[in-house]
Amino acid sequence: MSLLSFRGVSVRYGSHTVLKDVSLDVAGGEVVGLVGESGSGKSTLARAAVGLAPVTTGEILLDGRPVPNRGRARPVQMVFQDPYSSLDPRMTVGESIAEAMRERLGKEARRAEIARLLALVHLDASRADDLPVRLSGGQRQRVALARALAARPEVILADEITSALDVSVQGAVLNLVRDMRRELGLSMLFISHNLAVVRYVADHVAVLYAGEIVEYGPTARVLGAPQHDYTRHLLAALPGAVRRTSSGNGRPAPTSALKEQT
C-alpha cells in the first residue's frame, strides 16, 4: 500500500503562483477527492506529481521517495478529462495500452495482457483492434483507464474524468472507479468540480481555493458540516438538486426501480 505525499508543494509560472505550499496525503487504498473551481490549481497539482508541471518548492513523495519521473517504471499514472484528446487517433486501442506496459512482452503475452486490462474496465477484448474513432466517449475513458492500469500503478490521478461524459455514462465510469479501487486496492486522487460525484467515490476531500488547501477531512464531514466559508459557498452553488423523494401522489418513485439495476 503506497502513500503519495505532497509536502509543501508550490508551483510558480513566472510571477504567477498557481499552488502555494500545498500539503496533502493520499494513503494506500484510499480515494482522496480534490474539489475547487477551475483555475484553483487542481490539475496543476496532479500534473506536478507526474512531472508535467514544474515544482518550484516542496517535494512529492511516494512511500517516502521522490516520485520517479524517468525510466520505464512509473508507479503514478494519470487519466485526463477529455477522452477525445487523450487517445492517439492513429493508434489502436491495443497499441495505446501496450505502449504503457512496463516490460516488453511477447506477442501472445501482450495480447493476453491487453485482454486482461480491457476486461478490468469492462470492455470486450475485440476492442483492442479498434481505432479510437470507433469508440464512444465513455468507452474511450475506459481505454484511458486501462492504459493507466497497464503501467501497474500504485496511485492513479483522475483529473475530471467524468466531466466530459454524458450523465448516462458518467454513472458507469464512477461505478468502475469504485470497483477498481475495491478489487485492485488502488489509491487515487480524484479531481472533480462536481461535489455529488466526489461524495460518491471519495473517502476524504480536500478543498482547493486559489492554490491553497482551505479544508480537508473525511468526505461526510467536509460536505456535511463544512468549516470553511469557501466550502459552504461551493455547496450552496450546487444546482438545487432534484429532490427525489417519492412524492405523496401515489405514483411509484421512478428512480427506485432503476437504482436496482447495474
Place this chain on the structure above:
Amino acid sequence: MRAARVLLRPVGFAGFGLLTVVLLVAVFGPVLWDGRATVIDTGDLLAGPSGEHWIGTDNLGRDLFFRVLVATRLSITLALAATAIGMVLGVVLGAAPMLTGRRVARFITSAVNVLVAFPGLLLVLFFAVVFGVGARGAALAVGLAGAPAFARLCHTLLSGVSERDYIAAARIAGVSKFRILVRHALPNIAEPLIVNATMAAGGVLLTFSGLSFLGLGVQAPSYDWGKLMQDGLNGIYVHPLAALGPGIAVVLAGLAFNLTGEAFAAAFGIDVIPGVARVRAVRGAAGESAGPAVAAPDPEPGTVLSVDGLRVTIPGARRPIHAVRGVTFAIRDGEAVGVVGESGSGKSVTALAVARLIEEPVRVDANHLVFAGEDLMAADDPASLRKRLGTSLVVVFQDPMTSFNPAHRVGPQLAEVGRFHQGLGRRAAFARAVDRLHAVKLREPERRARQYPFEFSGGMRQRAMIGMGLMGTPRLIIADEPTTALDVTVQRQVLALLGEVRGDTGAALLLISHDVSVVTEVCDRVLVMYAGLIVEELPARDLGTLARHPYTRALVAAVPDMETDLTRPLAVIPGTPVDPSDVPAGCAFAARCPLADDHCRAVEPPLQADAAGNRVACHKAGWPLPADSAEVTV
C-alpha cells in the same frame, strides 16, 4: 474517402487532373518524344511557329514543343527533389526542439525564425553561389532555402499536437522522447505537412526555373523549362512563343501542384459538422431593422417560436443520418424551455436548425418554423435572413472559445454586431459593447474589451458571449450546453446571469443541457429527446417525480446528487444510444428499456398529449419499472 471528396470539388478535380497529365508527361515524355526533341534540322534554325513546329525551333533547329514536353521530367524531378530536401531538413529542424534540451531548442527555434524572415530569393541565390552552378547545386540551394519555412510549419504543428493529452499520457508512461515524436507526433501532423509540401512544390518549380533561367541551374546539354526559357529569351521579340512555351508549362505544372494541395487542404480541414456554418457567437433571427418580410402562418398569439415537424438529415458516407426526425414544439414569450437527452440525441442539431445555422448539404425540413411572426423556412439565403432577423435571436454555444474569433479583440467583435445590425457608428458601437460587458458583470469592461478571447477565462468568455447577445434586444436566447465546460461556481453565475437577462429583456430561453439538475432549476418546461425525437414533455418541477417515460426516469436516476445511496452502484442506462443512420423500427428506446415487449419493438409509440398539455411517447407510460432488471454495464 477523403480523396473522393477532393475529387468532387471543381478545384480538386482540375488540380488532380492537371497533375496527373503533368506526371504522365514527365514519366513518358522522354521515352516517347526524345527523338523528335533532339533531331537537328539545319534547314529550319530559329524558326517561328509553323504547322510542323508548333512553337518553333531553337538555334539548332530542334523542335521546341517536343523539347518542352521532354523537359517536363527533369523540371519536375528537380522540383520534387528540392522540395524533398527542404521538407526533410525542415522536419529535422522543426522536430529537433522536441528532443533536445530547452536551451538548444530555443536556439534552433530562433535561428529558424530569423531565416524565415530572410527574403527567400536572396537565400536561394546565396546558396546557389555557395554550392556552385549546376542542377545539383541548384537543387540543394532551393531545398535549403525552403527548409526554414518547413521547419517553422513543422514546429507550429508539433506544438499543437504536443498539447494533446495523449502525448502527456505517453510521457507519463515513460515512453522515450524519440518514440513519442515518431509514434505520436509526426503521424498526426503528416497530413498538413504533405499538403503543404504539395503546394510548396509548385513554388519550388517556379524558383528552380528562375535559377535555370539565370544560368545558375541546369546546364547544357541538359535542359529544363527554365533553361529553355533562357534559350528562347534572345529571340523574344521575334518569336515570343519560344520563351513563352516553357513559361506556360511552368505555370501549368505549378498550378497543378497548388490546386491539388489546396483541394486536399480544404478536404482535410473540413469542419466536423459539414454544412453547419461555423458562425460566430450570436446570430440574429427576427426582424428589427426590416419588418417581417414574409407573412407567416401565425400559430398562437404569445408564441415566440413555433416548430412543427422539424427534420434534419445529414448526408452520410453510407446512409443518410437522420439527426432530427420530426420534432414539434412551441415556446411562449418569456418562457424557459429545457432540452435534455444524451449526446447524439439531436439536441444541438435542433437548436442549430431553429436558428437557421445549418447550411447545405444538410437538409432541414419542417411543416413550419416560425419565429416572432416570421417564417424561417421561406426560401431565402441564410445570410440575408440572419441580417433581417437582427439581434432578436441569440445563440450561446458550449465553448465560447470556438465562437469568438481568436484573432480579434473581444470589444470590437461585440461592436461589430451593433454596427451590422443596428447601424451604429464605430465609436457608438464600441461604447455599447463596453456597456454590455458591464451589463454581464465583467469587471473593468473597458480593459476587457481590448483583450483577446484567450485572455478570458471560460466563465468570462461565456459572459462576453451573452453580452454579445445583449447588443440588441433578444426575444429568444438559445443556449447549447452553456455551462457544461464550467465549474459549479461559475456555472451558477452564468445561469443567474441568464436569469437576470431574461428578467430585464423578457426574452424566452431554450436551454440545452445534459445536466438534468440544471434544467430543473432554470426551466419552466422540459423536452426530453431520444434518437432525434421528443419522447416526453413535462413541467420542469415534475421531472424528478412525475416523469412517465422510462428514458426520462432513467436519465434522472443516473445523476448522483448529495443524497445518493453510497452503498449501491449508481444507476446506469444499459446499452448505447441509437445510431441515427440506422434507427430501428418501433420504439427507438426498446433495446434499452426494461419494459419493452414485442409490441414496442414493432409499433412506434406516438407522442400523445394529455389534458394538461404534457406529452409522452411510450406504450407503457408511467408503468412501474421492474425492480430486478438484468445486471448491465454500458
